Amino acid sequence: MSAAPGIEDLPELLKDVSPVYREPVTDTAMKMMQHPAYGNPYEWSTADFELGAPLGRGKFGRVYVAREVHSQFMVAMKIMFKSELTKGRVERQVLREIEIQSRLKHPHILRLYTWFHDEKRIYLALEMASQGELYKHLRKSPFHRFDEHRSAKYTYQVADALNYCHMNNVIHRDLKPENILLTADDNVKLADFGWSAHTMSNKRKTMCGTLDYLPPEMVDGTSYNDSVDQWCLGILCYEFLVGNPPFESENTESTYKKISRLDIVYPKHLSVGAKDLISKLLRKSSAARITLVDVMKHPWVKENMKKSGRETVLHKKV
Numbered sequence: 355m356s357a358a359p360g361i362e363d364l365p366e367l368l369k370d371v372s373p374v375y376r377e378p379v380t381d382t383a384m385k386m387m388q389h390p391a392y393g394n395p396y397e398w399s400t401a402d403f404e405l406g407a408p409l410g411r412g413k414f415g416r417v418y419v420a421r422e423v424h425s426q427f428m429v430a431m432k433i434m435f436k437s438e439l440t441k442g443r444v445e446r447q448v449l450r451e452i453e454i455q456s457r458l459k460h461p462h463i464l465r466l467y468t469w470f471h472d473e474k475r476i477y478l479a480l481e482m483a484s485q486g487e488l489y490k491h492l493r494k495s496p497f498h499r500f501d502e503h504r505s506a507k508y509t510y511q512v513a514d515a516l517n518y519c520h521m522n523n524v525i526h527r528d529l530k531p532e533n534i535l536l537t538a539d540d541n542v543k544l545a546d547f548g549w550s551a552h553t554m555s556n557k558r559k560t561m562c563g564t565l566d567y568l569p570p571e572m573v574d575g576t577s578y579n580d581s582v583d584q585w586c587l588g589i590l591c592y593e594f595l596v597g598n599p600p601f602e603s604e605n606t607e608s609t610y611k612k613i614s615r616l617d618i619v620y621p622k623h624l625s626v627g628a629k630d631l632i633s634k635l636l637r638k639s640s641a642a643r644i645t646l647v648d649v650m651k652h653p654w655v656k657e658n659m660k661k662s663g664r665e666t667v668l669h670k671k672v
């Protein structure tokens with residue numbers, strides 16, 4: 355990974371900005387990405403932003419629309435109280451999230467532009483994803499599921515983002531519809547790197563993530579590597595198309611058992627292609643799981659992606 359966030363994908367980030375504001379907004383975005391931690395002098399503070407309407411609330415953060423005062427550049431400002439982070443013993447998790455997310459620059463990963471703090475709070479200036487959580491959209495859809503076109507498009511975009519993470523030695527480890535946000539133009543942004551980890555060459559043994567999305571190697575407590583994210587992508591794709599995750603049960607124990615036995619039911623309405631992809635992701639042996647690059651090239655994904663006309667661009671290592 356490069357030491358400082360680059361500006362090469364600014365055109366993508368700023369494509370919806372009106373030409374009138376493009377120059378000041380570009381200057382501001384560049385200034386934000388030159389955080390003091392990277393050796394640059396500008397120190398952001400609350401004086402640089404006007405807070406607007408609340409966007410949502412998490413366990414430790416409140417998120418507001420915010421506008422940089424000079425350029426009017428819009429961001430989603432996440433504000434966390436230091437005392438709450440300390441009480442919840444999540445300071446290290448938050449620091450890791452900041453460290454990892456600020457270095458990842460990809461069209462389908464929520465950008466952390468800059469961060470700063472005062473005596474009581476930590477502020478994260480995040481890219482705006484105005485349609486909010488993908489989960490909300492899934493719940494609102496008929497039968498709580500997406501059609502094949504939407505499912506394939508989102509699966510492709512998440513695979514693209516995860517592939518970029520893996521190329522940069524980052525495992526997300528907590529993929530689920532709640533951690534994916536949707537932009538105004540219906541593209542996904544992977545968020546919430548609180549459970550993510552730098553991998554380097556090691557195999558990890560920490561158990562984390564959400565129960566329904568836990569891969570067998572985490573359930574069994576054996577070591578795992580970045581292919582846990584492929585497993586979670588399989589669960590995600592299933593949930594998109596079926597409306598609930600495949601191992602969902604009344605209690606924790608039976609969910610564990612189902613995962614361990616790979617006790618999975620494919621409803622009749624699933625197409626042959628979708629079932630083929632999901633079954634290649636949900637393999638017990640992590641080494642046997644289809645690669646993320648092959649997910650993006652899978653015939654079912656390509657066939658259904660065609661309808662949206664998005665071009666296939668594989669993103670390179672930073």
Ligand SMILES: Nc1ncnc2c1ncn2[C@@H]1O[C@H](COP(=O)(O)OP(=O)(O)OP(=O)(O)O)[C@@H](O)[C@H]1O
Nearest residue numbers: 409410411412413414415417430480481482483486
């Ligand atoms: N960049 C963003 N753009 C638009 N809305 C956002 C953005 N980030 C967060 N939100 C909204 O704010 C809510 C709270 O986000 P936050 O990141 O604080 O919590 P969370 O990750 O959902 O929950 P938790 O604190 O449990 O991890 C989200 O559910 C979403 O609706």
